[in-house]
Amino acid sequence: MSEPLLSLRDVVVEFPTRRGVLRALDGISLDVNAGEVLGLVGESGAGKSMIGSAIIGLIAPPGRIASGEIRLSGQRIDNLGPSQMRALRGKRIGMVFQDPLTSLNPLYTIADQLVETIRTHLPVTAAEARAQAIALLDRVGIPAAAQRIDDYPHHFSGGMRQRVVIALALCAQPDLVIADEPTTALDVSVQAQIIDLLKDICAERGAAVVLITHDMGVIAQTADRVAVVYAGRMAEIGPVSDVIHRPAHPYTRGLMGSIPSLREERARLVQIPGAMPRLDAISAGCAFHPRCDVATAACATTRPAMTHLVSAQKGEQSADRFAACLLLDHTAREGGEHGG
Amino acid sequence: MLAFILRRIFQSVIVMLTVALVSFALFRYVGDPVTSMVGQETSLEDRAALRDALGLNDPFFVQFARFLGNAVQGDFGISYRLQEPVMGLILSRLPATLELALISGALAFIFGVGFGVYTALRRRGIISNAIMTLSLIGVSLPTFLIGVLLIWIFAVELQILPSFGRGEVVALPGGWSTGLLTPSGRASLILPAITLGLYQMTLIMRLVRAEMLEVLRADYIRFARARGLSDRAVHFGHALKNTLVPVITITGLQLGSIIAFAIITETVFQWPGVGALFINSVRAVDVPVMAAYLMLIALVFVIINLIVDLLYYAVDPRLRVDRGAGASA
Structure with missing residues (x-):
């Protein structure tokens, strides 16, 4: 088998605090192959989003990757300097965040934000970048993209903003897109559309997707493989x-x-008793x-x-x-x- | 947009009318204007005649209307103390105060925003901590003390800057006199401008720092970083612009206070501005000057507020509701 696009080996992320070091991720290993969709599931606080942050190098200080390694196309990226890592972000790895209402800068037009991002990564003129941006907005399903591009984020609805966010994440043609609960903040009726869009557009461009979610339904429809995370550790991974x-x-x-299932009739849904342990109280x-x-x-x-x-x-x-x-x-x- | 401006102007007029009422009440009821104007030997008949001639026996509303009518034309009567038209007095001293206030306001804004951004970005740095500590001193020391300290250090000990006055001034057409064109004028401006602006600078700095730290935690900053934008673009493009929205309000209001509170600095440095004029007028119970000063300061605040509201409009697109149809997508 060929080399995976992304490879995490025994990644440990630690947060030094006054009461000792907290391990947010403990020995995470997984591979993402080119073009595939890997689902990451687990309950709130399990470390799903932390895996995404670790990959793209945006762990909030004082957190840091304490050990392990992350490779992108075979090249180690967990120990890159700030400017090398910055060149990777957006260009090789795109990221879509959870809440489209807050991920766009309210004071800049969509065009400003797209053109700025495109020109950061690609050697094009402002006019070319704008043309690319309009084509991309059109592709993600913004109607009348050529007119709407000069609107501000508050002129768009939540679903439309998430389309814009996807366009922003993809505008420099990354090989890998990390989607951190991309539909959680959206209306149920547009969730499926956004997931389909994300999946289709990444498939078109051959980009792999790490889809972080707690919605198993989304995983079942979308992902090729799924990894289950619990308390910062891998529980299971497979097709x-x-x-x-x-x-x-x-x-x-x-x-x-x-x-819940529509097909089977169950008296009660099974519940996992208790709650996930706090990070400082995980058993040996x-x-x-x-x-x-x-x-x-x-x-x-x-x-x-x-x-x-x-x-x-x-x-x-x-x-x-x-x-x-x-x-x-x-x-x-x-x-x-x-x-x- | 036009409706918004008209509404704000209407509100401004209401504010000015209220201030005019207070100002008029001061004029009419603080002390007896006739007693202030005449000597002790004036007979009761003469006083009554004067009272009549001044219209002080007319009904309240007639007097207020007359006061307003005169005020709109820039006529605030004659100064008791200097026996000159009040408006001329104020206008001749306004350039000194405005120059001082604008320079110190600009200094406060530039250094306040600069230090604020720096301390927010290098939160744990030694220099940041030093600036923050010094800013505490700036906030807590009273203005006159700072002025006196600066005079002591730079004028008395080092003898490099003048301690009082405005230096040599050049008269510009339109009755404006400026100290900015002569070396002595510029040198004289330094200490008062620092004294007046220091407090405002620390205030703006602390505000910018707090806002910036807040904005840097926002999702759109994280997203901007995740798109690989440079630190420069993230900090000074995306973060700073969002920081400035509340900062503009405070800075605007502070500029108003700088003009109003120039009184203390002008007294300390014997700066020949309207603040010093006001203090001297209070000592002499020169009510027309006090009333006119009150109106002037109110006008300055109202105008600055109007400008701040318009700046909001320019900075924050969410306030521009004129493209209403766009929100439905």
Whole structure:
């Protein structure tokens, strides 16, 4: 297999505080291949967005990448200087933020912001940049783009602003787009449109997407693979249908069980008991064991490593399938029953 | 836009009328104008005749209307103390005050914004901490003390700058006299301008710093960084412009206070401006000058507020609602 576009290896992000060092990310490893959509799921505070910030080098100080490495097309990017990293942002890695109402500078027109970004990365004149910007706005579905480009952000609705944000993230043709909950702040009726747009436009340009969300429905429709994050650690990663139908990690199973379904009639949605531990109170063993319904004594003391799942379920290929659980055999069997 | 300006002008007129009423009440009821004007030997009959001639026996509204009519024409009567038309007195001293106020206002704005941005961007730097500490002193020291200290250091000890007066002035056409064209005039301006502007500078600096720190946390700044824009573009393009919206208001109001509070600085430095004129008039209960000064300061505040509102318009596109149709997309 060819080299992945993006590769994280054992990335640890720490925040030194007065009460000790907090580990926001603890040993995150994942790959993103060129052109694929990787979903990142987990509950609030699990570290999904922190992974995005780490990749693009915008971790809020005093946080920092303490160890591990991040490679983009084989080149290490976690230790680049500020100006090298800046040249990468927007140009190689684009980012879409959660709230389109606040991601655009209210005092500049859409044209100002697009042209500025394009000219930062590409050697074009202002007129060329403007023409590119209009074409891009047209592509992301802004009607009458040539007229609307001189409007200010407050002239646009939330959905339209997120289209503009996508245009801004993509205007220098990055290979990788990190979308940090791009639809959470939007009306349900436009969420699907924005996700489709993001997926289509990235596919057209061959850009890979890291889609951060807590909406499993979005992941199921959009992503090729999905990574489940819990308390700053990887719980599970694998192809979407595989993870959804045969979750290997008890946490993933809990997540899947808590999704309402229109097809099945369930009396009550399954709830994962308890809450995610605070960053300064993660157990020495598996981070999930206090809430796990199948935990054993060993779970409290031994930290599970990411293990390659060799499952021969129904003869389906499931390479690229990892989970971190001491009881993998047990859970895989359970998962198999669930999926079958 | 036009409706907005008209509305603001209407409000300004109301404010001016209110101030005129206060000013008139001062004129009419603080002390007896006749007593102030005549000597002790004047007979009661003469006083009554004078009272009649001045129209002081007319009904209140007639007197107020007459006061307003005169004020609009720039006629505030004759100074009791100097026996000259009040308007001429004020106009001859206005250039000195305006020059001082504008220079110190400009200094306060430039250094205030500069230091504010610097301390916000280098939050933990040694220089930033030094500036912040010094600014605390600037905020807490009273103006006259700063003036006296500066005189002591630069005029008495070092003897490099003059301690009082305006230096040599050049008369410009239109009755404006300026000290900016002569070396002694410029040298004389330095200490008073610093004295007057220091407090305003620290205020603007602290405001800019606080606003800037707030803006730097905003999502659009994060997004601008995520697009790979240079620090320069992010800090001075995206962040500073957003910072300036509230700063403009405060600076505008501060310019008004600078003109009004120039009284203290002008007294300390014997600056021949309207502030010094006002102080001397208060001592002599020269009511026409006091009333005119009150009106003048009110007018300055009203005009500055009007300009600030228009600047808002220029800076913040969200206030320009004239393109209403765009919001529906």
